[in-house]
Amino acid sequence: MQTRKQLITPAPATIPDQTKLARHTGAPEHGPGILFFSGGSALRDVARAITHYTHNTVHLITPFDSGGSSATIREAFNIPALGDIRSRLMALADQSVPDNQAIFDLFSHRLHAKASPELLSEELASLADGTHALFRPLPAARREAICRQLRQFAELMPSGFDLHGASVGNLVLAAAFLANRERFTPAIDFFSRLLNVLGTVLPVVDCNGHLAVRLADGKVLVGQHRFTGKEFPPIRSAIQDIWLTPSLQSASRITTPICDTSAAHIRRADLICYPMGSFYSSIIATLLPHGTGTAIAANPCPKVFVPNTGADPELFGHDLPAQVERLLRTLRSDSPETIADSDVLNIILLDKENGRYKGTLNRDALAARGISVLELPLVNDDSEPYMDGDRLSATLISLCD
Structure with missing residues (x-):
């Protein structure tokens, strides 16, 4: 890796940096480019709050979800998961x-x-023709743009498609994806224009893969839904390995490169964040594509890890030091001999007073590896045990050069 200047971690007393916050609040369209590796809903409040400071965030999302409404659409059309992308948009x-x-x-x-x-088909029909009550507040142009996609989905929907619990947003995004020759960019652009999205959302790869994990007891679980603790009982053996597979019927490993567009966003980010969320299915999963760690290491910007302050079923058997080592091992996997720890991680953000962490980090040992631990009040009474979106957003803005 190239020689780079040593990053200096600000003192806790200087964060949030009110001068930076005031400057960016006045012109968020010129705000810093903060890039998040994530998926799911854990970053939702941060995504909303950070638009007050910058409209230039980039969110690289995992398209590997195999549960809920996304699973039904994936199975019917053999396409990547769209639900987390829709949620972040x-x-x-x-x-x-x-x-x-x-x-x-x-x-x-x-x-x-x-x-x-029969009732579900009737409701879909009322959505597709715009007579559903939820369309009443919408002006005609926006109503018709959405109805067009829902009509497209109804036409493409295979016989017997299970509409139970279907997300309308997922149906609209799926229709746009299918109508544009299964390309993410025009489908996301449609959504972004419709909602005037203040940021960029991309899949980390354009790949119809699935996640598989190996547990400490030797068991292999194929499919994200089998180890997140939502649709199946929580795992009771620690995850030791995670990889991509071609389908839910195969545990074989596949290697897929990161999208060129995603890699370009990584290389020019002003700050890279590995935020709280489901540790394996949301964070580590987005780092699996080949070339991700190399792109991160090539950018000298600050790289920040924000561990979960609450419980995460995927972290059974993992304390905080184990999470850091797992993150670093994944980030350096492209080239462990040439990518240093400090090339891919510089700051770990904690709220030791209010967070619920297992284990203690060895600050001196981490400092010797070029990684600082920064403790700040990121959890408040309303958000406990989770981090407050406004506080974390202000902190990340303050850490940008």
Whole structure:
């Protein structure tokens, strides 16, 4: 790796940096480019809050989810998961646009989980023709743009498609994806224009793969839904390895390169963040594509790890030091001999007073590896045990050069 200047971690007393916050609040369109590796809902509040300071965040999302509404669509059309991408786009929607709340309500709506197939088909029809009650607040142009996608989905939907619990937002994004020859960019662009999204959301890879893990007891679980603790009982043996597979029927490993567009965003980011969230399925999963660690190491910007302050079922058998080592091992996997720890991680953000962490970090040992531990009040009474989105956003903005 290239020689780079030593990053100096600010003193806790200087964060949040009120001067930086005031400057970026006044011109968020010129704000710093903070890049997040994540998926799921854990970063939703941060995504909303950070738009007050910058409209230039980049969110690289995992497309490997195999549970919920995404699973039904994936199985029917053999496409990557779209739900986490849709969720992040909605979190970044311009909150100052009056109609966006109505679109948010529409895209958050799920068809009834226990209704008869006939009633579900009727509701989809009312959505597709714009007569559903959720369309009433929308102006005609936006209504028709959404209805067009829902009609497209209804036409493409295979016979017997299970609409129980279907997310309207996922149906719309799936239709846009399928109508554009299964390309993410035009589908995401449609969503972004519709909601005036204040940031960039991308899949980390354009790959229809799945996640597999090996547990300490030797068991191999194929499919994200089998180890997140949501649809199956929580795991009771620690995850020791994670990789990509071609399908839910195969545990064989596949290697896929990171998208060129995603790699370019990584190389020019002003700060890279590995945030809280499901540690393996949301964070580590986005770092698996080949070339990710190399792109991160090539950028001399600050790299920040924000461990979970609450419980994460995927971290059974992992204390905080183990999480750091697992993260570093993944980040350096492209070239362990040439990528140093400090090339891919510089700061670990903790709230020791309010966070619920297992284990203690050896600060001196980490400092010798070029990694600083920064303790700040990131959890408040309303957010406990989780981090407050406003506080973490202000902290990340303050850490940008």
